[in-house]
Amino acid sequence: MAILLGVDTGGTYTDAVLLRDEEVVLARAKALTTRHDLAVGVGEAVRAVLAASGIDARDVGMASLSTTLATNALVEGHGGRVALIYVGFREKDLETQGLAETLAGDPVCVLTGGHHHDGSEAAALDEPTLLAFLETHKADVSGFAVAAQFATRNPAHELRVATLVREVTGAPVSASHQLSAKLGGPKRALTAVLNARLIGMIDALIGRAEDELRAIGIDAPMMVVRGDGALMSAVQARQRPIETILSGPAASIVGARWLTGADTALVSDIGGTTTDVAMLTDGRPVIDPNGARVGPHRTMVEAVAMRTTGLGGDSEVHFVGSGLRGGVTLGPRRVVPVSLLAAEFPGVVLPALEAQLRATAPGDHDGRFVRAVQGVHAGGLGAREGDLLARIGDGVHPLGAVLRTRMEQGALKRLVARGLVQVSALTPSDACHVLGRLDAWDANAARIACELFGRRRTGAGDQLAADPSDMAQMIVDQLTHQTGLALLQAALAEDGLDEGLATHVLVQKGLGGHTGALRLDTGLAVPVVGLGASAATYYPAVGTLLGTEMILPEDASVANAIGAVVGRVTMRHSGTVTSPSEGRFRVHLDSGPEDFASADPALARLEAVLRDQAMAAAVAAGAEEIDVRISRDIRTAQAEAREVFVEATLTVEAAGRPRVAVG
Structure with a gap:
């Protein structure tokens, strides 16, 4: 009997399942994802699933990990500070494929060198300039990326640069030709930059996860799910972490097929940070021929054709003040739910919320908190960011207590983008606590946060929501609406139509079955498989909105973990x-x-x-x-x-x- 362990680290929960011979789910368990050290949550989930099953850790024959870490990092703009070495290209080529925007001020060295289309050398590699650049930046970046002109036709210059980087800095280096065999230098460079940015994160996760498994008594080798749903070894994932983008979503598609046997369906997986939508055709996930796209990034990584939207249970709620009625919108950034933070720090969060509620006038930062993330490399910070990070220190603070000027809001955004700081604010998860649909954290803190948010004034001068329950329902309704849009966009794209039509007034009217002089009927013609821990909470309303069958399998909450062990x-x-x-x-x-x-x-x-x-x-x-x-x-x-x-x-x-x- 083969015992298989699947683990998925999501934005909020880490899931673990045990399967026997890829046929029967023996047990399932969840633990909170520990953002400061993801392996802690992995260990807690694995211990819980072993205890639930009665299986001895020594009997586990294979362990496999799927993770949203890389996907979430790119969606949220996190990752280490890296340097790009760009060989044989022109300075203005940095604007192609959004490369300069992705670098966001990280150092770049544009060198002469590179090759022609036929693989012959175009110019000699400028090693003196490279060596000077490496000496300057060897202490202030976490890794290097190198992309040379026509390196897929002759990688000699990329290989030489990689050798010098290792000799001078000892830092990891990502060479573009090792990540893709396709032409397109700027796009390969973008892929290499993102790979370099993720190396530290994925290496730390895998190393610590392996340590946790050994401490538990599991000696089986660990596999990692790639973005196309296939498996790779932990060693390979450490070298090419970019291939783990969409790892969690890809595992969910494999898991959805295993759970339902569906041949043709849209699969929608809602997590804490993102909603991932993909198409099953003839029982297989559709692969994106243009390379994986996550957020604003189009890479050269082969992956499931997945539409990833910054929409999840932990998406930040934003106030929409325009118009007479006002409203809310969600995402794309994930924040820590107020109810979760209050459960972790009851002596800090709840008293602060109550004090804000007693104030006669609403504050700009009511219901929002901030804390530093320990153990993240903080090199290359500006003076303003460094001062703000020092002020935050090791504690949890109301956001208004640490921001002294409006100028520091930009500094805070940069700290969040670097993964150095977490913000806590109102989320759909909090709204579900208020409505009684979720009972995991501090419902009282969620209620106060909803009440504080609802005090905002609309364009007509009215209060946004009369009571916390109304505010919570408005948030959940908005999540239903935005999820419906994501599914409509995916369906339109699958049919070769303009996905922008999803927001067209005729399509939106048709969702409600508009009748008058004109009859309109809009919806999906294929079923939707809803996955994720909160799918049963949110997705029945989405199925009603789109007029389609919503399939919610029994193990929908751990589909990613199941998919992690049934792949090849x-x-x-x-x-x-x-x-x-x-x-x-x-x-x-x-x-x-x-x-x-x-x-x-x-x-x-x-x-x-x-x-x-x-x-x-x-x-x-x-x-x-x-x-x-x-x-x-x-x-x-x-x-x-x-x-x-x-x-x-x-x-x-x-x-x-x-x-x-x-x-």
Whole structure:
């Protein structure tokens, strides 16, 4: 009997499940996600699920982790300060693909060097400038990214830069050609920057999680879910953390299929931070051909075609003061629910809320608190950010007590973006406590927070909400509305239509079955599988809004953890053969270009190298019974009445089940 452990670290909860032979769920458990050290929550969830099942830790044959850490970090703009080394490009190329915006002031070194399309060197690598840059920044960044022009055709300069970075700084370095075999330098650079930014986070999570499992008595190797739903080893995830973006959502799609057997459906997974929507077609998740997109970032990472929206149970509630009636909107930033913070620090939060409620006039920061996150690298801070962080210290404070000027609001945003500080404010989770739909934390604190928020004045001068229950219902209704929009946008995109139509007045009128001189009927034509701990709370109303079947499986709250252990190890490696001149066929390898006199031996050489790489990666991930599939995309053109070879792309996929110790 094989015992499989699946763990998913979400924005609010960490889930654990035990499966027997991928057939039966033996037990499930939850623990609060511990943002300061995610492995603590992992350990608590694993201990709880072992206790619930009566299974001995030594009998666990495989452990697998899915995580929203990378996804949430990119959505919320978190991650370490990194440096980009940009070889062979121009300064203005930084504006392409939103690269400069993503760097957000992090240091950049633009060097001469790079290669031509055929893999020949365009210019010598400027090593003196690189070495000076490394000496300047080796102490104030957590990692480096390198992207060189046409590195996928010849990675020599990226490899040399990576060597020098390690020798001078000892810091991790992400080379773009190792993350994608596709052309498109700026987009590869963006992917490398994001990978470098995530390395510290994912490395710490995996290392600490492995320590927790060993302390519990689990010696099985740990796997990690990739963004396409396949599994990779923990070592591979530490080297390429960017591939774990959409890990949690991808695991949920795999779990949804396992739980429901659905062939065609939209899958919507609501967590604390995000709502993730994807399409199941013929029982398989649709893969995004353009690379994973998370928030504003379009990467070159192969992943499930997932629409990730900053909308969840812990989304921040914002006041909409325009118009006579006013209202609220949610997200995209996650905050700590006031009711949760009050449960953790009852002697601080509740008295502060009560004092704010007694005040005759509402304050700008009523119901909002702030605390520092311990153990995060704080290098490169400006004076204003450093002063504010020191003022926050180790305690929990009402936000109005630490912000002295309006200028410091910008400093606070930058600290939050760096993951150094957490803000607590009103959320849908708090609203559910007020409405009696949730009873996990401090409902009294949630009620006061709703009352404080409802005191705001609309454009007509009226109070936004008469009592806390009205305020709470307004928040839940808004979550229903925004979730419906996310699903409509996904359906429109799936049908090749403009997703902006989701907010069109005709579509919105049609949701209510508008009848008059014109009859309108809008809704979804496929069922929705609702996943997440709060799916049963929020999603029945969403199904009613969209006029579709809402499938809520029994284990919807732990679908991600289930998906983490029922996937396969799949390793894909791609390469290219070009024809720089007639009668010459060039194979582009990591070791450098190799030329052949005809196409067949060139293709055979590339296939052999890719097969070895894919098999080695699959074996390193712990796969067994490995199957290999090879696909060839050969482009030709007609010239003078004959067919001419232009370019070929080969992809080798090695897939197998992860090796499981059977007890």
